[in-house]
Amino acid sequence: MTVELFNQEFEGIVGHLKSYILRITASIADAEDIVHDTYLKALDKLHTFRGDASLKTWLFTIASNLAKDNLRAQKRWTENVTDITKEAALNNKQFFQEAMNIRMTSPYGQYEAKEHIAFCFTCISKSLPLEQQLCVFLKEVYEFKVSEITSILNTTEAMVKYYLHTGRSKMINIFDGRCALINKEGVCHQCSELNGIFNPKQNTQEELMKIDLVKEAEKGDKEHLFDLRMQVLREIDPFKSKASELQLHHLEHNRQVMEKYLEKSED
Amino acid sequence: MNRLITLLTITMMTTTTMAQNGKAITVKKTFSRETSVSINIKADASIIWALLTNAADYPRWNSTVVAIDGKIALNEKINLKSTLDTSRTFKLAIKEFETNKRLVWGDAMGKRIFTLTQNANGEITFAMSEKIGGPMFPLFAKMIPSFDQSFEQFASDLKKESEAIMEAK
Numbered sequence: 183m184t185v186e187l188f189n190q191e192f193e194g195i196v197g198h199l200k201s202y203i204l205r206i207t208a209s210i211a212d213a214e215d216i217v218h219d220t221y222l223k224a225l226d227k228l229h230t231f232r233g234d235a236s237l238k239t240w241l242f243t244i245a246s247n248l249a250k251d252n253l254r255a256q257k258r259w260t261e262n263v264t265d266i267t268k269e270a271a272l273n274n275k276q277f278f279q280e281a282m283n284i285r286m287t288s289p290y291g292q293y294e295a296k297e298h299i300a301f302c303f304t305c306i307s308k309s310l311p312l313e314q315q316l317c318v319f320l321k322e323v324y325e326f327k328v329s330e331i332t333s334i335l336n337t338t339e340a341m342v343k344y345y346l347h348t349g350r351s352k353m354i355n356i357f358d359g360r361c362a363l364i365n366k367e368g369v370c371h372q373c374s375e376l377n378g379i380f381n382p383k384q385n386t387q388e389e390l391m392k393i394d395l396v397k398e399a400e401k402g403d404k405e406h407l408f409d410l411r412m413q414v415l416r417e418i419d420p421f422k423s424k425a426s427e428l429q430l431h432h433l434e435h436n437r438q439v440m441e442k443y444l445e446k447s448e449d
Numbered sequence: 450m451n452r453l454i455t456l457l458t459i460t461m462m463t464t465t466t467m468a469q470n471g472k473a474i475t476v477k478k479t480f481s482r483e484t485s486v487s488i489n490i491k492a493d494a495s496i497i498w499a500l501l502t503n504a505a506d507y508p509r510w511n512s513t514v515v516a517i518d519g520k521i522a523l524n525e526k527i528n529l530k531s532t533l534d535t536s537r538t539f540k541l542a543i544k545e546f547e548t549n550k551r552l553v554w555g556d557a558m559g560k561r562i563f564t565l566t567q568n569a570n571g572e573i574t575f576a577m578s579e580k581i582g583g584p585m586f587p588l589f590a591k592m593i594p595s596f597d598q599s600f601e602q603f604a605s606d607l608k609k610e611s612e613a614i615m616e617a618k
Contacts, residue, residue, distance in 0.1 A: 328618070340493035340615070347614040348499075348506055355509070 183237075188228055192221060195238050199245055201420050202324055205304045206249055206315060208259075208437045210430055220245040235333050239326065243334045246316060257444040259308035261356050263436065264370050267305070270439040277435050281428060285380050290427035293380035295373045295390055297425035299363070300418045302372065303411060305436055306356055313337075314349030321346055322412040354408045363390065364399040364407050380428075471604045473597040481582025484596040488604040489572045492611035494549040494565045497573055500610055501552055501563055510610040513599045522546060527554065533599050558583065575607060 183191075196217060204213040223244050224231075231240055260266065271277050284291040307315045316335060320326045326334065331342045362368035377386045390396045395410040420426055420433075471488035490497060500510060504517040504527055515535055519527035523546040529539045544560065545553035552563040559581035566574045577600060581593065 338493070338495060340495045341499070343614050343617050344496045344499045347617055348503070348509075351509060352506075 183228060183231055183233075185225065185228065188225065188237075191237050192224070192241070195241055196221075197419055197422070198238075198324055199241055202242065202319060203245055203249055204420055204433075205307070205319055205323070205415075207253065208304060208308055208433055208440075210434060212249070212252065216245055216248045219248055223248070235330065239330045239333055242320070242324070242326070243336075246334050250312065250316075253312055257448075258311065259305065259440050259444070261306065261309045261360075263305045263309065263440060264302060264360070264372055266443055267436040267439045268372065271435060274435075281380075281431060284428050284431055288427045290424060292424040293376060293428060294425050295363075295377055296393055296414050297418060297423060297429050298373045298376060299393070299395065299411060300415045300420065301429045301433060302361075302370075303353075303415055304420075304433065306360075307353065308440075309356070310349050310352060311345075313341075314345045314352065317342055317345040318349040318353065322350070322409075323415045325416070350408060354404050357408070357411070358404055363393075363396050471601055471608070473600040475595065475597055478582070480584065480586045481580055482586075482590065482593070483578060483580040484600055485576065485578035486600040486604045487574055487576035488608050489568070490575050490608045490611050491572050492615035494567060494573050496614050497565055497575060497607065497611045498549045498552075500607060502546075511603060511606045513603045513606070521552070521554075531599070533594055533596070575604060577604065 199220065200213050200217045203216045204210065207213060207216070220241060224241055227244075231237070235243075285293065307318065310318070313335065317331055320331045320334060321328070328339055328342050328346075332339050335342065358365055360368050360370045362371045363373055374386050374390060377384060377389060381389070393414070395407060395414060398410060399407060420429060423429075471486060473484055473486040475482060475484045500506070502521040504519055504521050507514040507517045513532050515530035515532055517527050517529045519525060521527060521543055523543055525543050527541050527543065529541055530537070531539070539556065541554040541556055541561075543552070543554050545551055545562075550565055554561055559579055561577065561579040564576045566576070568574055579596060579600075
């Protein structure tokens with residue numbers, strides 16, 4: 183493959199690559215660094231790319247390996263991340279001032295519940311064991327086949343199936359218990375609460391009912407609701423969407439809060 | 450005499466067949482009691498092993514386990530709560546850990562042995578046995594509930610979960 187062709191192909195893949203790394207690290211800085219390092223490494227090793235796997239698979243392999251080195255050293259987040267970070271945000275005037283400023287002034291500062299659904303999944307997925315998190319994103323959001331994921335993560339097909347199954351099951355259980363969008367007894371109402379704050383003139387319930395995940399919640403098929411949630415993530419580029427600046431600001435807040443929270447819990 | 454040998458052989462073969470179909474067998478002696486079960490599973494040994502050694506994940510797939518705290522790894526200790534007796538927490542040491550083959554945990558009262566054996570047809574035979582006993586065993590043996598149903602459920606749950614994972618696309 184020529185460098186020119188590689189650069190052309192990379193342009194077509196970089197959006198997915200960057201959003202994948204953001205979602206598994208929850209760090210804008212890490213996403214940018216890792217994607218940059220992936221490009222350089224791939225360019226350096228271009229002569230070894232034989233085309234056995236697709237370029238996308240190859241790039242995701244390099245990026246995943248770079249990300250994993252960092253991520254293995256870090257503690258996993260907790261399932262109740264949204265409770266912990268909400269409490270921190272409520273006690274942080276500056277966070278809300280900044281968020282409102284973004285909302286009022288940025289063309290990428292819109293609030294949409296769908297964007298928050300994607301954001302929320304990113305945060306809660308960090309409570310999964312690393313391999314489960316990676317497999318769920320690679321299959322459900324970035325639509326790699328099981329055989330491709332075995333190559334990306336350098337493991338067996340049996341283990342990819344195990345990580346996918348357990349990761350999906352755990353996330354389904356978490357959202358079933360927590361998410362008020364799909365369960366009236368759910369403890370987390372952030373999507374609707376934030377809609378009330380950022381879009382005070384909207385009828386929140388009406389807006390939520392435009393989302394398939396919410397519309398079909400009454401049917402109660404947990405697997406199907408999870409698939410609809412993954413559909414939301416597939417449709418959103420967290421760096422380019424109309425809500426990107428607002429959600430990235432929120433993500434950075436959550437990352438910092440969780441870092442401190444996990445450090446404290448070690449003491 | 451030949452008829453007696455034939456009858457004994459058939460009985461032993463039948464017992465073995467029943468054991469591999471997920472039916473528990475308990476052998477009671479004066480100072481010990483041993484329950485065992487085995488079942489054939491159409492799944493990769495690594496999947497079955499991953500399920501057996503992920504402590505936090507047990508309650509999701511195993512209806513006989515309320516919770517396991519700790520790490521299932523050699524020389525580690527776990528706290529296990531079973532549906533057999535939810536008032537008790539068993540503090541167990543991981544005594545043997547041979548990846549994809551053999552796991553043993555236990556305490557002073559006894560030990561539980563898990564084995565995975567690859568069959569010629571590609572299936573895995575999962576076997577689980579537990580022997581409890583000691584010099585004081587006759588004094589409290591009647592207070593310990595039967596393990597048979599719990600063992601059968603454990604094996605059945607493991608088979609169901611392993612095969613579901615294996616069949617996923």
